[in-house]
Amino acid sequence: MAEWSWVVYTVLEVLIAVTCCLGNVLVVCAVCVGIRDFLHEPTFCFLVSLAVADLLVGVAAVPLAVLLDGWVSLTPDLCLLLSCVVLVLTQASVLSLLAIAVDRYLRLHTPLRYKALATQKHTWIAVSLCWTLSCLLGFTPLFGWNNSSSKAPGSTNSSSLSSPPCNFLSVISLPFMVYFNFLGCVMAPLLVMTLLYTRIFWSLQGRLKESCAQAQASLLREKRLACSLALVLILFAVCWIPLHLMNCLLLFQGPQAVTQETLYAGILLSHANSAVNPVVYAYRIPKIQQAYNQIWRHFLVNINSLNGDKQVCRPRTSSQANHTETCASREQS
Template structure:
């Protein structure tokens, strides 16, 4: 869950108190500043790019049967978790950030933060499962062939969501909509824990299950994958790698790239959240800290938007299927007169679509 309001609302110095502040009304006099508008702008761009990119990944795998591999099943699940996070998080957080008050009611106060936590947890578990899947495919290709099936991948993805719903229950049971008087009535959707120790325990629990443990699993799996690939290179450096080996390396690089982005994008937010809970009692929170939290949130959200670009940059099959799906956006070079061009069965549909977009060649 995004704890920005909870972390910084407890200290009114985040808004630079002035001498006349006690005579001002929060609800009527509060206006967003540069930080709020910058945050909202970045969030809008991230939501647009992430929504299109992740939807495209799901569409490509659903449309083309050759893309329905075990690894791509997990990648689709990762795209679904990213979409769920973006939809459940960005619109509500942005409005709450601009207005600094929760306007969506008590029911949404429980549902939205809970689903944010569920989607984040599902993302972390899926990344761990995806890295283990690549480890089995690269290091133990023969022994894993029996259980690395699309059916098992679909069942595992379903279990990922079930586990995420269960792991996030402590948060859902402690969310409340409260009204505070910060120089005027203000509604805040926040976590109310029985004690400060309970709050610290849950923060540490969240840090472990949504960052440390998945990252350790991913790091170990990716390290073993890299070592296995390097060993193969050293053994067969004089021979040209076959197509399957190149595909395995490319797919493994894709997984490593996604894991590295996850580690980098989520670390600042986790560090700030841990500091906000475990810090000594402080009277002031600086404007610099507020800006750091804003940047950390933008990094978190951007992680869900950049994953599709990793798939397309490192996944040759994704690029090919995108070109087949949207031939109007990728003008093909027309063959020179007198040259002979052959088309495979897969390219026939792309050729037909290209003709429908640009028209057939005119007779000369």
């Protein structure tokens, strides 16, 4: 049963990784190429940051999750480093979502100062700070809060010679995952974002009742975008909190509290979040939807033009002639 569950888990992880890569590459292309002018809007810059984090989940986090399941033998230090990469990508997603919520709040509540604050330079500085802080928080176990540091000094040399199988929870401390990562780095930002979106929707609802018909159109667009971004936040919470709750059970009740199959399901759900986001963007954000359509039309036009060139330039053999007529000779005639 354990072998079959691992096979199913691995196959699903591969499918999720491919979907993450294709979907989020399309998002980055849509924003950076299809709607390049909107890179001046902070929200879309932060969406690119979130899409890059989701893309790296497919490129790095999913393969590492499969490897860090006890199937490869690595030194404890290398195993710890690779495990921290997964934490960095998760934290980058959280902070990108937080930056989006703060941006929408400032846009609505400080409209006069917003244009001066939300310049493209300031936006990319904020994106850089998000990733820098993600690295600092994600690589915290490297500075001592890990299971390797709790080993006896005398057993270090003997364990380093054998290079045991690498497992995420064998090197990452459960107290770190629960108290620092879950409560401090995930739940605290989620609560802040919940308060920000509550204030945003409350304010929009009040303004819609008091504004004229002309102003209501702009407010309705703002509300639709806020609903779409709030949906991304809700999906993140739904996909990631179950895995963190499993870590809580493992910490307080022991390994018997969570079966291996249940843990696999939690990991798959957390990774699936990165594959779902591009679908949300396509159906909920009109600007990105338009960019998707432009990219696909351009792609189909190129495919059709290539097929047309092949058909026109395909050599024809005459049954009465001893030579083959080429495209160039046809044009000259």
